[in-house]
Amino acid sequence: MSSGQVVKRVKYKATVKDPGTPGVLRLTQEKFVFKPNDPTTNNKLDVEFRFIKSHKHTKEGSGKPPWLNLTHAQGSYIFELESFADLHVCRELVGIALSKHVQGEATKVISEEQLSSAEMTLRIKLLQEDSKLQRLHKELVASGKLTESEFWATKKKLLDQDESRKLKQRIGFKNSLIFDTKPMSDGRINQVKFQLTPEIKYQACFLLCIFALKPAVHQAFLNFVPSKMNEVDFWNKYFKAEYLHSTKNAVAAAAEAAEDEDLAVFLKDDEILEIEARKKVRRVDPTLDMEADQGDDYTHLPDHGIFRDGSKEVSEAQNALYKRTLLQDLNRQGAVVLEGKTLDMEMEHPRTVAEILARRKQKSDEVVGDEERQNRISKMTPIEDLQAQDDHNYAPLCIKDPRDYFDFQQANAVKTLDDSQPGTEQMTCSLGSEEAYGSLMAAISKIQATGLRDPLFSPDVALKVLHGLTRNISSTKNHLGKTSQESVLDILPNTTKEKLLDHWVCSQELLRHFWSSYPVTTQNLVNKTRRLKDSISQIYSKLEEIKVSASSDLRHQVSLVVHPMQQIKVYGQFFTQALDAALLHYDADIKKRNARVSKKSNGYV
Amino acid sequence: MPSAPSKIYADDVSLLVVTLDTNPFFWATFPFPFAEFLSQVLAFLNSILLLGQLNQVIVIATGCNSCAYVYDSSSERSHGATTGTMPALYSNLLHNLNEFLAKDRQLDASQKPGTVPSSLLSGSLSMALCYIQRAFRLGPMPPQPRILCLQGTADGPEQYVAIMNAIFSAQRSTVPIDSCYIGSNNSAFLQQASYITGGIYYKPPQLDGLYQYLSTVFATDLHSRAFLRLPKSVGVDFRASCFCHKRTIDMGFVCSVCLSIFCEHHDKCSTCGSVFGQAQLDASAANRKRKA
Numbered sequence: 001m002s003s004g005q006v007v008k009r010v011k012y013k014a015t016v017k018d019p020g021t022p023g024v025l026r027l028t029q030e031k032f033v034f035k036p037n038d039p040t041t042n043n044k045l046d047v048e049f050r051f052i053k054s055h056k057h058t059k060e061g062s063g064k065p066p067w068l069n070l071t072h073a074q075g076s077y078i079f080e081l082e083s084f085a086d087l088h089v090c091r092e093l094v095g096i097a098l099s100k101h102v103q104g105e106a107t108k109v110i111s112e113e114q115l116s117s118a119e120m121t122l123r124i125k126l127l128q129e130d131s132k133l134q135r136l137h138k139e140l141v142a143s144g145k146l147t148e149s150e151f152w153a154t155k156k157k158l159l160d161q162d163e164s165r166k167l168k169q170r171i172g173f174k175n176s177l178i179f180d181t182k183p184m185s186d187g188r189i190n191q192v193k194f195q196l197t198p199e200i201k202y203q204a205c206f207l208l209c210i211f212a213l214k215p216a217v218h219q220a221f222l223n224f225v226p227s228k229m230n231e232v233d234f235w236n237k238y239f240k241a242e243y244l245h246s247t248k249n250a251v252a253a254a255a256e257a258a259e260d261e262d263l264a265v266f267l268k269d270d271e272i273l274e275i276e277a278r279k280k281v282r283r284v285d286p287t288l289d290m291e292a293d294q295g296d297d298y299t300h301l302p303d304h305g306i307f308r309d310g311s312k313e314v315s316e317a318q319n320a321l322y323k324r325t326l327l328q329d330l331n332r333q334g335a336v337v338l339e340g341k342t343l344d345m346e347m348e349h350p351r352t353v354a355e356i357l358a359r360r361k362q363k364s365d366e367v368v369g370d371e372e373r374q375n376r377i378s379k380m381t382p383i384e385d386l387q388a389q390d391d392h393n394y395a396p397l398c399i400k401d402p403r404d405y406f407d408f409q410q411a412n413a414v415k416t417l418d419d420s421q422p423g424t425e426q427m428t429c430s431l432g433s434e435e436a437y438g439s440l441m442a443a444i445s446k447i448q449a450t451g452l453r454d455p456l457f458s459p460d461v462a463l464k465v466l467h468g469l470t471r472n473i474s475s476t477k478n479h480l481g482k483t484s485q486e487s488v489l490d491i492l493p494n495t496t497k498e499k500l501l502d503h504w505v506c507s508q509e510l511l512r513h514f515w516s517s518y519p520v521t522t523q524n525l526v527n528k529t530r531r532l533k534d535s536i537s538q539i540y541s542k543l544e545e546i547k548v549s550a551s552s553d554l555r556h557q558v559s560l561v562v563h564p565m566q567q568i569k570v571y572g573q574f575f576t577q578a579l580d581a582a583l584l585h586y587d588a589d590i591k592k593r594n595a596r597v598s599k600k601s602n603g604y605v
Numbered sequence: 606m607p608s609a610p611s612k613i614y615a616d617d618v619s620l621l622v623v624t625l626d627t628n629p630f631f632w633a634t635f636p637f638p639f640a641e642f643l644s645q646v647l648a649f650l651n652s653i654l655l656l657g658q659l660n661q662v663i664v665i666a667t668g669c670n671s672c673a674y675v676y677d678s679s680s681e682r683s684h685g686a687t688t689g690t691m692p693a694l695y696s697n698l699l700h701n702l703n704e705f706l707a708k709d710r711q712l713d714a715s716q717k718p719g720t721v722p723s724s725l726l727s728g729s730l731s732m733a734l735c736y737i738q739r740a741f742r743l744g745p746m747p748p749q750p751r752i753l754c755l756q757g758t759a760d761g762p763e764q765y766v767a768i769m770n771a772i773f774s775a776q777r778s779t780v781p782i783d784s785c786y787i788g789s790n791n792s793a794f795l796q797q798a799s800y801i802t803g804g805i806y807y808k809p810p811q812l813d814g815l816y817q818y819l820s821t822v823f824a825t826d827l828h829s830r831a832f833l834r835l836p837k838s839v840g841v842d843f844r845a846s847c848f849c850h851k852r853t854i855d856m857g858f859v860c861s862v863c864l865s866i867f868c869e870h871h872d873k874c875s876t877c878g879s880v881f882g883q884a885q886l887d888a889s890a891a892n893r894k895r896k897a
Contacts, residue, residue, distance in 0.1 A: 436629035
């Protein structure tokens with residue numbers, strides 16, 4: 001590692017599916033060389049790292065072999081290493097080599113930590129979408145105040161947000177009519193083979209599908225399997241019925257059913273389905289009942305819905321029946337796919353699977369009962385649509401625009417300059433509680449006795465108040481710009497305003513980084529704080545610049561009451577207060593650290 | 606400051622909850638007599654009721670030991686017969702206020718003589734919000750609520766947390782808190798309350814014309830307010846009180862977990878129990894080190 005060279009035994013794969021050529025990989029900081037064990041193959045590689053764009057690797061414990069994937073312009077080189085320990089060694093070297101080359105070219109600053117290309121594009125996309133962020137990025141990263149990774153470390157949320165946007169959908173079952181296992185007929189008439197290996201059969205998923213899609217089979221399995229027949233018989237019967245069903249040979253099916261009553265069970269799905277459908281229909285709001293009936297289309301069942309036209313021809317009826325069953329199958333399939341529950345265990349005995357399913361169903365039925373009760377309650381209350389919302393939607397607690405806060409603070413600062421009043425003068429009360437309460441009650445009884453004064457106050461006072469109020473309103477107007485809604489920042493010329501806001505955002509970011517790097521524990525952090533401190537102290541001079549440039553501009557605006565310099569100063573104060581605190585802390589910390597170091601050396605040496 | 610227009614109100618019907626400062630110690634030292642103040646306020650309440658038949662006025666007395674509802678224009682008893690010279694509103698309110706004061710006096714704990722105890726503004730704000738919540742649940746079209754604080758006593762920093770909580774819940778249910786402060790300095794609590802909830806803070810400079818200020822600034826319903834130019838607060842005192850000594854502070858220590866505010870460094874947050882690292886105070890840290 002220290003010599004800058006790593007030699008490992010690897011298999012080289014040109015593609016992922018390639019079985020791989022065994023050989024030796026030699027990695028140095030500049031290039032990597034692959035020599036196959038078999039000198040006759042022409043899979044030799046000798047590539048310099050500057051052609052490599054990025055690298056990926058498989059994770060330990062992900063079940064995949066240790067692969068190192070080096071991406072270049074046309075594709076990628078994949079090396080399968082012997083162990084993950086080897087992989088880590090290689091990865092480290094590749095990381096160093098790549099970062100060296102990339103930094104040498106001075107294109108994008110890539111940090112110690114290597115990025116996947118997906119993350120890189122995500123960052124670029126975020127920057128493109130948000131111009132403010134881009135400006136900040138340019139200001140801080142391009143000038144070397146922060147490294148790329150430091151910058152993004154505080155923006156984790158943005159990155160995650162984008163990530164989470166992608167992976168929200170739950171994965172359902174594979175969407176094919178799974179129970180349609182196709183029979184393989186060998187040409188003879190009564191011999192039909194279903195290709196059903198025990199692996200498939202025992203796969204919980206498969207069973208789950210059959211049981212979920214065909215409640216009758218589920219029921220039958222629970223009833224019959226250990227007691228009446230064994231499993232193999234059961235499945236034989238099931239697929240026989242399935243086959244008969246699929247040939248649509250109704251007569252033959254009927255005959256078989258008459259012969260074998262167990263078989264008949266499979267052909268009578270409808271009963272259970274009907275019960276279920278009824279249950280569902282009951283769940284629907286009473287006002288929607290009819291539509292639910294039509295949509296579910298179980299109207300052909302006796303005692304359910306209305307036959308609109310009784311005089312249909314038989315052939316048509318049969319066709320309709322077929323259509324209906326297909327629709328039902330599709331609906332049922334859809335419902336099962338949407339429910340999408342998978343069992344936790346993969347290989348289970350079918351009996352347990354069936355039981356678990358039955359239990360689960362019961363549970364959901366209980367929930368249904370609950371819902372029904374709720375339904376009844378809602379029926380008793382007036383129809384919801386016609387009522388006003390009874391839950392008061394609350395306004396969100398909001399942190400206001402920081403600008404707003406400045407305005408109010410600014411006015412405060414100006415006011416204290418004007419007033420220069422002592423802040424808190426404690427009022428003293430010489431009276432005891434008895435006298436105080438007594439005088440208050442006397443005042444009340446005085447009004448009770450004499451009534452209100454008539455007139456309430458003199459016209460002089462009224463006039464004074466009126467003048468006072470109008471003056472107050474017009475003065476606040478002058479104070480705070482053209483309209484009373486306008487903020488102090490808007491008085492400033494646009495460029496100054498922009499600059500100030502930019503600086504504000506920038507220094508916020510710097511300060512956040514500064515404080516987050518405390519306590520300083522590693523050399524890395526020491527460097528970072530030093531760098532941050534320097535850039536913070538630069539802001540002072542920049543603010544000064546703005547002050548100078550802005551004041552000359554603003555001097556022309558004589559109409560303004562408040563001296564523009566003062567405003568800038570006030571803004572400056574907000575910046576500098578925070579910045580001062582940071583710098584003070586830095587100095588104190590350095591002193592402390594130095595003291596500690598010297599003490600240690602005294603104590604131990 | 607837009608407040609979320611999410612609820613459906615009867616837009617020109619107001620539910621005005623007035624909190625009335627009845628701190629006897631304050632009024633005993635204040636140059637403006639209480640009788641004068643009360644008669645101006647009574648006239649104002651009467652004019653609110655006159656502005657609209659459906660308007661509703663609730664008065665809550667803010668004492669220094671307790672708070673109580675002293676008047677509710679919607680209750681049956683308030684519509685009693687006028688007694689001689691006065692309308693029912695006045696006589697009822699005055700009667701209740703007298704009773705309240707008598708009760709408040711009994712609760713009075715002995716305190717340091719010479720100081721004015723603060724009024725229980727947090728309590729009366731909470732009661733006002735409770736009443737408003739009840740009004741929300743009463744019918745499909747509640748009158749549009751607002752709170753008006755008539756306050757004279759200086760802020761009691763010990764109530765900081767309770768008042769801020771009341772303010773935030775008012776903001777959350779979009780109830781503006783207007784405040785008319787008649788004391789000598791500005792009230793930071795009320796300034797913040799009005800700022801956060803989008804109400805009006807006003808400190809009338811001339812108290813003998815109080816009625817006129819009240820009727821010009823605070824009488825209009827919230828719907829009409831959008832069309833008026835009302836006095837804008839020039840500044841808000843955003844200072845907070847520390848949780849440990851209830852002092853009003855400019856700069857302090859903030860718990861990074863629960864945002865509690867302290868005026869001095871603690872080893873442990875008294876609110877949420879988080880243990881703070883020893884980043885500060887080199888001297889004491891060094892001392893501890895040496896001992897160990």
